[in-house]
Amino acid sequence: MSRKLVPYFLLIPTLLIIGLFIYYPAVLTLKNSLYRVSPFGNRVFFVGAKNFEALLHSPSYQQEAWTTLIFVAVSITLGLIISLLFSLVLNEKVPGVGIFRTIVFSPYAVSPAIAGMLWSFLLNPVVGYVSYAFLKMFGVQSHWLTTYPSALIAIIIATIWQNLGFNIIFFLSGLQGIPDSYYEAAKIDGAGSVRRFFSITLPLLSPITFYLAIMDIIFTMFSSFGIIDIMTQGGPGNSTTTFIYRLYRDGFIYFNSGMASAESMILILIMGVVTFIYFKFVQRVVHYR
Amino acid sequence: MKKSTKKKLRVVIIEVLLVVIALIVLLPILLALSMSLKSPGEVFSFPPTLLPHKLYFQNYIEVFKKVNMGRFLLNSLIIASIITVGKTIFGIFAGFAFANFKFKGSNLLFAILFMTLFMPAELLLVVPLFNLMRIFHWVNTYWALTVPFLASATSTFLMRQHFMTIPKDLEDAARIDGATSMKFLFHILIPISKSMIGAVAAINFVYAWNLYLWPLVVTNSNDMKTVQIGLKMLMSNQSNNNWGIIMAGTLIALAPTLLLFFFVQKLFVKGLASSGLKE
Numbered sequence: 001m002s003r004k005l006v007p008y009f010l011l012i013p014t015l016l017i018i019g020l021f022i023y024y025p026a027v028l029t030l031k032n033s034l035y036r037v038s039p040f041g042n043r044v045f046f047v048g049a050k051n052f053e054a055l056l057h058s059p060s061y062q063q064e065a066w067t068t069l070i071f072v073a074v075s076i077t078l079g080l081i082i083s084l085l086f087s088l089v090l091n092e093k094v095p096g097v098g099i100f101r102t103i104v105f106s107p108y109a110v111s112p113a114i115a116g117m118l119w120s121f122l123l124n125p126v127v128g129y130v131s132y133a134f135l136k137m138f139g140v141q142s143h144w145l146t147t148y149p150s151a152l153i154a155i156i157i158a159t160i161w162q163n164l165g166f167n168i169i170f171f172l173s174g175l176q177g178i179p180d181s182y183y184e185a186a187k188i189d190g191a192g193s194v195r196r197f198f199s200i201t202l203p204l205l206s207p208i209t210f211y212l213a214i215m216d217i218i219f220t221m222f223s224s225f226g227i228i229d230i231m232t233q234g235g236p237g238n239s240t241t242t243f244i245y246r247l248y249r250d251g252f253i254y255f256n257s258g259m260a261s262a263e264s265m266i267l268i269l270i271m272g273v274v275t276f277i278y279f280k281f282v283q284r285v286v287h288y289r
Numbered sequence: 290m291k292k293s294t295k296k297k298l299r300v301v302i303i304e305v306l307l308v309v310i311a312l313i314v315l316l317p318i319l320l321a322l323s324m325s326l327k328s329p330g331e332v333f334s335f336p337p338t339l340l341p342h343k344l345y346f347q348n349y350i351e352v353f354k355k356v357n358m359g360r361f362l363l364n365s366l367i368i369a370s371i372i373t374v375g376k377t378i379f380g381i382f383a384g385f386a387f388a389n390f391k392f393k394g395s396n397l398l399f400a401i402l403f404m405t406l407f408m409p410a411e412l413l414l415v416v417p418l419f420n421l422m423r424i425f426h427w428v429n430t431y432w433a434l435t436v437p438f439l440a441s442a443t444s445t446f447l448m449r450q451h452f453m454t455i456p457k458d459l460e461d462a463a464r465i466d467g468a469t470s471m472k473f474l475f476h477i478l479i480p481i482s483k484s485m486i487g488a489v490a491a492i493n494f495v496y497a498w499n500l501y502l503w504p505l506v507v508t509n510s511n512d513m514k515t516v517q518i519g520l521k522m523l524m525s526n527q528s529n530n531n532w533g534i535i536m537a538g539t540l541i542a543l544a545p546t547l548l549l550f551f552f553v554q555k556l557f558v559k560g561l562a563s564s565g566l567k568e
Contacts, residue, residue: 006470007386011398014383014440018402021437022410025417032417086310092303100307102554104314109550110543111499113517117524117539118317121324127532129320132336164314166561173562214407222412226501230521244412244502251416252506260416267413275407 026268032261051262060238061246068221068242071156075224076216079160080209083167088201090168091175101172108165112226119158120145120231148239151232155240158227159220166219167212174208175201214278218271243267318543325349325537332533348537352523355534357511358541361519365498366545368434368515372497375439377490383440384448385474389460406442411503419506433507434515438497444489450563451485452478488560491553495546516542 036047055061090101107115122130123144135141144154178201186196225244228234234241234249241249243263251260324332328345331338352358386392387399410418418437419428427433455478463473479486504515514522523538550557 003390003470004392007390007392007395010382010386013379014402014445015398017379017437017440018405018442021418021421022405022408022414023401025410025414025421026408028417028420029414086314089303089306089310094300094303094307096304097307100311102551103311105554105558106318106547106550107314108557109495109546110318111501111517111546113499113501113520114539114543117520117535118321120524121321121532121536121539122317124532126335127324127332127337129337129339161314161317169558169561173558218407218409222409223501225412226499226517229501229505230524247415248502248506251419257416257420264414264416268408271407271413272404275404278407279403 029261029264029268032257033265036258047258051258052265055259055262055266060241063238064241064243064246067152067238067240071152071159071224071240071242072217072220075156075159075163075220076213078156079163079167079216080212082160083164083212084171084205084209086164087168087171087175088197090172105165105169107162108169110162110165112162112223113230115158115162116155116227116230119154119161119227123154145232146236148236151236151240155224155227155231158231159224162227163216163219167216170208170212171205174205178204210281214274217274221267221270318540318547321536321539324532325534325540327533329531329533332531345533348531348533349541351531351534352538352541356519356523356538357514358516358519358523358538360512361514361516362541364434364513365516368431368500368504369494369497371431371435372438373490373494375435376441376444376493376497377486379440380444380448380489381474381479381486383445384450384452385478387445387449388452389470402442402445406446411437411500415502415506418503422507427507429508429510429513431513434504434513437503438500444493447489447492447560447563448482448485451482455481484556484559485563487553488556488563491549491556492560494549495557498546 033051034046034048036045036051037043086104090097090104110118122128125131125141125143128144131142131144142150144150182200182204183196186200191199221242222244224242225248228240228242228245229248232240234245243266247260247263247267250256250263323340325348326344326346327338327341328343328347331341331345383402387395408414422428422433425432427436459477460473463477468476499517500515501517504518505521508514508518520538520542524535
């Protein structure tokens with residue numbers, strides 16, 4: 001085979017899969033979002049942007065938008081802060097630190113469904129240790145998963161915990177990439193440890209933090225479906241229904257394909273913006289080098 | 290003297306902090322382990338006991354009686370293995386194409402692939418993807434559970450990134466010796482890239498084993514369900530809220546990925562670290 005053709009040949013499987021199972025469904029989604037299926041499923045009407053209008057004006061969708069925003073923003077912010085603090089300790093060169101690193105990375109292997117199972121157990125009012133600890137410390141017996149807002153807090157805790165391993169792996173590799181000489185120089189100049197953290201560590205970690213923030217957005221927006229489905233099923237009421245949970249409900253419980261497609265389009269749009277921002281940022285980094 | 294005492298004190302404080310952090314992270318799994326070894330009588334004792342009075346292994350056997358856990362484990366293993374092999378091999382091919390060839394349209398194809406990097410189709414596009422499976426008559430088959438995942442932008446990028454770090458001279462030398470591109474890939478590039486390929490395979494295996502929404506919607510018979518879905522069944526209707534059995538099932542589902550992670554942790558860290566920013 002001519003060398004010229006080799007790369008195309010090598011790319012066939014990947015492009016075929018991506019085309020058939022990502023691009024083609026995306027086009028179908030766009031099309032379906034413009035149609036409505038009759039109640040008996042036997043006729044299809046073109047409705048234009050009506051699905052989007054109905055969606056954006058629906059109070060439940062607006063509420064779910066807020067839930068998603070709060071869930072994503074709180075999980076990511078707290079998750080990144082906790083991960084960074086843990087990473088600073090794990091970056092110290094003391095005996096046995098390797099074992100501790102292995103332990104702390106381990107939530108990476110845990111699936112969303114399993115994280116949901118573990119935290120359902122820990123927060124269970126009868127058998128759960130965390131729930132019992134709360135009772136002991138604050139004298140309140142909270143029914144975590146069946147009351148608002150504690151159900152939302154519960155899925156945030158599970159999400160942050162499951163993400164710790166992934167975040168810390170990255171922060172630690174970032175910290176190890178900062179040359180010791182930077183800190184030595186700052187020390188000689190009389191900078192204290194807090195000052196060193198804010199003027200050396202944090203700025204040099206910002207590319208990694210940015211990357212993690214984007215990966216965590218994807219995780220909390222989508223993969224957390226497993227956590228929510230196991231722990232709360234979107235309840236109580238609608239209070240832990242995020243965009244992805246609503247999409248599942250409309251698509252597979254209410255069989256409202258037009259609405260579900262409109263929701264998918266909005267999610268694609270959001271992720272398109274995220275991709276665009278990432279692309280811009282990466283280009284800047286490349287330019288920088 | 291004073292300085293060395295201060296240094297020692299610092300080490301002690303850090304070690305204590307490390308223990309606290311490790312406990313916080315590992316506690317959910319440790320407490321689940323403790324619960325999974327409690328007898329039915331002890332499961333509901335209040336306040337909950339920290340450790341079981343007597344180790345009760347029966348819960349692990351009960352899991353297999355309550356739900357078809359053996360079959361679920363087998364399904365997950367089959368699906369995760371197929372996805373891992375496909376994603377890794379096709380990732381090597383596509384990564385090699387982008388890293389080692391200059392060809393017409395490469396920028397365009399790269400952009401097409403790049404745009405899907407943050408689009409987890411099995412979640413974002415779950416409804417049309419499911420409709421597609423119905424058209425193919427793939428609902429409730431291994432086809433639906435594996436084929437859409439056989440290639441991805443992530444594996445391609447990881448391999449491309451790695452191949453770009455290998456000196457060009459190597460390929461030039463091979464070509465002068467008369468090796469074709471494919472010979473170079475199979476006889477030189479793949480053998481020297483073993484650890485990166487291992488890393489990509491390990492990451493893909495964990496990803497596939499942990500899939501949840503897709504197997505939930507695309508399987509309807511018990512014979513096709515995966516271990517993650519089996520957990521939901523175990524919790525929702527099977528065991529009268531006996532958390533000993535539920536946690537035993539959870540740990541069975543977690544064991545394969547957790548053990549894999551402990552054994553080849555260096556690979557995971559290497560693979561993940563190179564997936565970041567160094568575009």
